[in-house]
Each structure stands twice: as C-alpha cells, then as structure tokens.
Amino acid sequence: MKKAQAVLADKRKIAKDTYEMELTVEEMNVIPTPGQFAHIRIGNGSAHMLRRPISIADVDPIQNTLTIIFKVIGGGTNELSHCQVGDELDVLIGCGQGYPVEDLAIQKALLIGGGIGVPPLYYLAKRLREQGIEVTSILGFQTKEHVFYEKEFSLLGGVQIVTNDGSYGHKGFVTDVVPPVSDFGSYFTCGPTGMLKAVTHQLKGQKGYISIEERMGCGIGACYACVVPIADGEGFRKICKDGPVFKAEEVVL
Template structure:
C-alpha cells in the first residue's frame, strides 16, 4: 500500500477520562484506504523533550466526514503534547503504516476482539470493518477500573460487548482471560491488542483452545517504515523482524510467545 505524509487538521479533541483523548483529524484530500490494525506516525513539534514521531493505532475511519480517529493515552511528554492539540491545529502524519488484521472470508464466523487499556483502540475499527463485511464481532474489553473503559457506546454499535475490570467496578471482576463468555461461546478466531502480559495470556489461551489468534504489538519505534530496525520482535525461528513492517499484527504461531 502506498504510504503518504499528510498535514491533517484537528477537527475535535475529546478528553476521555483523565488520561486519554480522542483526536479527530481531517485532510484536504480524501483519506487513503486504511486497514484495521494499521497505524500512523504523528510528528510532535511542540515538546522539547520529544524528538521522534509517535506511533498511534488507527481507532476509526469515518468515511462520511473524511475523519481519522486516534485514541491517545497520555504516557509521556509526546502523547501529552498531542492531547493538548486544539481544533484547527495541524498535525503531520505518515500513513497508513504496517500490516492489518485478517478479515475472514466466511460471514458465518464468530470472531472475538479482546482489547486492554489503550489497546482497545484498534479493536473499534476492526469491529467496524467486520460489521461492514456482514460479520458480527464480540468485543471483550479489559481495564483496571471503570475509569479506564473508553468508547463503550461506540463498540456497542458494531457488535456484542463484554467487559472486565480488575477491581470489579464495571463488568466482571478479573482479567479478560477469565471472562465467562469464553466458556459460553465457541469463537472461530481471536484478535487482541493491549499490554504484553495480557496479550501473552490471550495468545496462550487461544493456542490451548485451538483458536486462531492475531496480536497487535506496540514495540517502541523510531522510523515506523522498516528502516531503523529498532522495533524488532523475535519469531519462533529466532529471527528479529520489524513490528512496523512485518507487523504490528502477528499470528501468534509466528512468535516465540507460546508456552
């Protein structure tokens, strides 16, 4: 897929709880095709301690308004500065980057989309695309507390929604891999993005239950286009591959994660 460098205008910056914001961006031109699982590299100009672009997964693409949505968690100076953007500001983006989740050809499939923390972001766009393809996804979102659960109404538009929180403040108490829906429904494939321990637990659950599983990795990156070789992950064959170009989405059978 051809990659673009685009100046995009902030149309809205919606704060979501304390630690997150939802940025909506538009461009003069029609946005290029973007696939679920792909990401963008955002240039951060107003933070003296931030040098590199920030890789952010695609949260949603609204074709009607020609808008790209980015869900940003304030982790450091770069993401905090991004969350200070105001409507009308221009952000420079490289997009679309990386590979994408595999969309099943068979409409009768029952996919489970598991997201944790800010890793729920790409699950929304994946769910929307699955829904558009005539497949009803099931979302299982995990968070520390109710306050870390984001965009729940939006998820409900595209599929069935289940939630766990570590403190039991919303949904079932515990981790995503303990949720009762896993016992009740036989899923055909699992897609997941979130903290690495969660993804590893999901990957091992999927492997043991014989369910196909794709994970989206968040390794720290410099270039985002396969030039610097900083964001590598080890494959089963002990090779280092770039998450930015060979991923961010990997079939778990390719990685060295399984017990």
C-alpha cells in the same frame, strides 16, 4: 504509507488520561486498514525527535477523517493532548500491516482489547460487521475511570467490560471472561504484551491475530528498533512494518 497533513477537527477527553481526536486529512491517498497505526510528529521543533505510533479507532474515507485515541503516558502524548482544534499535525498514515478483514471466511469473531489496545478493535469491529461477521468484544481497563467506547462497541455486538479493580463490570483480567468453549472462527487481540501472552496462551490452537505494542524509532522498518523474534527459526519481524498485527503463532512474545 504516506505523509499527510492533518488538521485537528475535534478533541474529546473520553476517559482518564485518554483522548479521542478527529483529524481531517487533506488527501486520504491511503485508506488505513484496521490495526494500522498513525505515526504522528510531536511539535514542530526538535524537542521531540521520535514520532508516536497512535491507534486508529475509525476512518471515514468519504469525509477524509481519521479518529485516533491515545492515553497520556509521557511528555510526547501530553503535548499531543494539548493540541487545539484547528492545529495542523504531520502524520504518516497507513503504517504497518493491519488485521485481515476481507478473506477471513468466518461467521463469528472474538475481539479482546486491553486499555489503549481497545481503539483499533473498534475500527476492526465495524469492518467485520460490514463483512457480515458477528462480533463479540471483551474490553479490559484498569478502573471504571479508564473505560471508554462501551456504548460504541455495544452497537456492533455483545460487549463484556472487565476492570482490574472491579470498579466496573467484571473484576479481574480479560482472560477471566474469555469463553472456555469457543464458537468463534477467529480471535483478534490488542493490548499490552502481558495481556497478549495470557490471551494467546489461553486460546492456544485457535486461529487468532495479535497486535503488538512497542517503542518505535522510524516507524517504517529502517531502524530495527522494534523487532520481535519469529516462532519458527531464528528470524525476526519488524513490528512497525511487518506488524503490528501478526498471526498469533507467528512470533514469540
């Protein structure tokens, strides 16, 4: 984890309340792995004392750029969405542990994302394809207005879109379209806790990795704000430092 001074190079609204930002990082001395998050300071004064953990949707280590995607939920993300091209941002990059990419020894991967859990799976999908792994993605959103990155994912493999209200793609939840017979070597999921619970329940016994969302304090493992109990014994894991990605059977959601 390193502190980086970043400049907002591009900003796009890609769906309802959802923004994509390209950040140019002065010195990319840590190259984030898929699933790691960027911990971003909001404003320069003391109005916002907590950074926001934001998903990384792509990294270009040659151009020194990070692509982040976030949804405006409250005051902090709203302020972030109002940053203008050229503004400087104070970002901690390379936070936490991401999805394994290098040592998977699998041929096929199933990616299951929900809402603002979709962005890290895009960076993951690109890296998996580089390893020669076939990727199928199931992406869930609230409504048609919330859907983003369908085309981007489709360039990397099969994509199925699910909306809760049925206004686009399949109506229902991501678990409704998870294949009953699995021919994938491992699944990778990121989204709200309810979705993670449903997915891990449905795919019990399969090898899989989950990424957990939680309100964070320091984001570096010092404050014990974001913890999750481990499945085996009485211990715990720190989501910001030991996660946010865990093996599906490692923690209790």
